[in-house]
Amino acid sequence: MEQLLHYVWKHKLFPLGNLQTTDGLEVEVIDPGLHNRNSGPDFFNAKVKINGTLWVGNVEIHDKSSDWYLHGHDKDQAYDNVVLHVTGLPDRDVTNTQGQFIPQMQLDIPDSVRENYEELLRTDQYPPCYRIIPDLPRLTIHSWMAALQTERLEQKTQAICRRAQRMNGSWEDAYFMTLARNYGFGINGDAFEEWAAHIPLSAVAHHRDNLFQIEAIFMGQAGLLDIQAIPERYQQDALNEGYFAKLRNEYQYLAHKFSWQPMDYKRWKFLRLRPQNFPHIRLSQLANLYYEYKTGLSQLIECADSLALHDLMKTKVTPYWETHYTFGSSSEQNEKSLSPFSINLLLINTCIPMLFAYGRHTANEQLCDRAFDLLEQLKAENNYIIRLWKECGLSVENAGDSQALIQLKKEYCDKKECLRCRIGYEYLKKLKN
Numbered sequence: 001m002e003q004l005l006h007y008v009w010k011h012k013l014f015p016l017g018n019l020q021t022t023d024g025l026e027v028e029v030i031d032p033g034l035h036n037r038n039s040g041p042d043f044f045n046a047k048v049k050i051n052g053t054l055w056v057g058n059v060e061i062h063d064k065s066s067d068w069y070l071h072g073h074d075k076d077q078a079y080d081n082v083v084l085h086v087t088g089l090p091d092r093d094v095t096n097t098q099g100q101f102i103p104q105m106q107l108d109i110p111d112s113v114r115e116n117y118e119e120l121l122r123t124d125q126y127p128p129c130y131r132i133i134p135d136l137p138r139l140t141i142h143s144w145m146a147a148l149q150t151e152r153l154e155q156k157t158q159a160i161c162r163r164a165q166r167m168n169g170s171w172e173d174a175y176f177m178t179l180a181r182n183y184g185f186g187i188n189g190d191a192f193e194e195w196a197a198h199i200p201l202s203a204v205a206h207h208r209d210n211l212f213q214i215e216a217i218f219m220g221q222a223g224l225l226d227i228q229a230i231p232e233r234y235q236q237d238a239l240n241e242g243y244f245a246k247l248r249n250e251y252q253y254l255a256h257k258f259s260w261q262p263m264d265y266k267r268w269k270f271l272r273l274r275p276q277n278f279p280h281i282r283l284s285q286l287a288n289l290y291y292e293y294k295t296g297l298s299q300l301i302e303c304a305d306s307l308a309l310h311d312l313m314k315t316k317v318t319p320y321w322e323t324h325y326t327f328g329s330s331s332e333q334n335e336k337s338l339s340p341f342s343i344n345l346l347l348i349n350t351c352i353p354m355l356f357a358y359g360r361h362t363a364n365e366q367l368c369d370r371a372f373d374l375l376e377q378l379k380a381e382n383n384y385i386i387r388l389w390k391e392c393g394l395s396v397e398n399a400g401d402s403q404a405l406i407q408l409k410k411e412y413c414d415k416k417e418c419l420r421c422r423i424g425y426e427y428l429k430k431l432k433n
Contacts, residue, residue: 001109002063004117005088006042007419008109009061010035013429022090022104025051033059040078048084050103057083064089065104116428120418126388127413129427134393136426141394144422148404151411153371156353157360164361166197171361173201175297175354182350183282185342191267191279195222198263208291213250215287215318220251222283223265230327238328243320275325281336284317297358300351301367306377309351313343344379348399352378375400385409 008014009032019027026049033046041058048055058081062068065087073079073094080096085104094102120128127133160174167173173196180196181189198221207213219225225248230238238244254260268279275281289295294312303309316337325331338346352371359367378399380386386396389405396402411417418424 001088001114002061002067003419004109004114005061005063005086005107006035007428008113009043009059009086009107011425011429013110013113014107019105021050021084022106025103027084027105030054041082046083050084055083057081059084059086061086061107063087065092065094068094112430113428116430117418120424120427121416127392127409127423129418129421129423130392132427132430133423136423140422140426145401145404147422148407149372149375149400152403152407153353153356155407155411156349157357160353160357161361163193171358172297175300175358176201176295178354179295179346179350180286182346183286184279185277185345187269187273187277188279188282191263191269192282194263194267195283198222198261200258200260203258204290207254208293211287211291211318212247213254214291215284216247216250217254218283218287218290219247219280220255221260221262222268222279223262224268224280224283224327225251226262226265229265229268231329234326234328236328237330241328244327275331276336278325280324280326281317281321284321285315285336285338288318289313289315297354300354301358303351304370306347306374309347309374310340310343313346313351314338344399345381347378348375348381348403352399372400375403381406 012029012032016029019029021027028049029046030049031045031047033043036042036044041060043059043061045056046059048059058079060068060073060079060082062071062085065085067087068074068085069092073082073096075097077097080098082096082102085094085102086107087104088107088109090104090106094104096102160178163177164171164174167177176199177193177196180199181193184190184192199218204214204217207217216225223229225244227235227238230244255262270278286295292315293299294315299312300309303312314337316335322335323330323333352374355367355374356371359365359371376398380396380399380402385406386402389408390396394405396405408421408423412421412424418427
């Protein structure tokens, strides 16, 4: 329960009067301090009055006093400036490295807070705080949603920065890799990111005016021009049709010329995948997007509104794939362009995070502000997470709201991080009926 003790201390969810040290001195908590989540004392720069004397320093919290020695704080100079040791069970005195006794105060968790917290932890119905949501002030919800939206963009920014580092500092390559990953739409996301790392964009650029060569490179580097990548029942048809052989021959020539190595085709997942999401279809769409000069970072930055972004992401497959989902397996005539729903997801998960991340990288606040504006312009996602929150009474008006609620579920509800959640805070402090 030490985490809950931290929470009660941080938010002063305890009676402010009649506080005493374990040896009977009066305690007044003026400022609980700044919560430290790294090494060192739990709270920095706290202000407490002990027997009328103001102390400014750090506060350490433990379930029981003996944990002070269990964690070796008596031998760590970082804890010498602790002015108050807060504990749920004062089972012994504590001293610093100089042998000086540190004042201790027993902190009792209010019964209502303890019961509410235990209820949140054991409730399986999602979200466990659903009963309080309709009664929350609109300002509380709005401020928390805004914070979650920023937190999610920051999280995606970190992933994009890691890709830029992986691509030797190239933000163009990082954008292409981010776009490719999201073309996997979850199931093949990892495979698409690995594929993008196998695409030598500087070399491909020399063939940008030839869509056939681009598709050959994209399919070849994906390992899909290996005859073994085609189900056995379709292999002969694929060879008879001729398109597979033409692509393979073109790729083999270019791969030999530039010493390229394809990825393992077994990395691609097909089980329970809708045919329109097969990697062949997505790679052909990406080839068209690249051929039309729509995958560059400069083109993205030029988009001032959501309509421009939608136009940027519009693409289709090459003619062969209008009647196929895999090599040798024919289907009805179908343009197989990206649906408005899919484009919306690409804008939310690729374009907007990229604008925000690149804005942070270049200290361009206008790009960051545009990212937030675009989230408000786009439609909200429609998935089970959003539907659950709607059932609880939360309104979802745009993509910014849906992104905030996805962040709330994944980073707080799923991890039972109720103590870091503002809705959880309101739930913990409510009184039992």
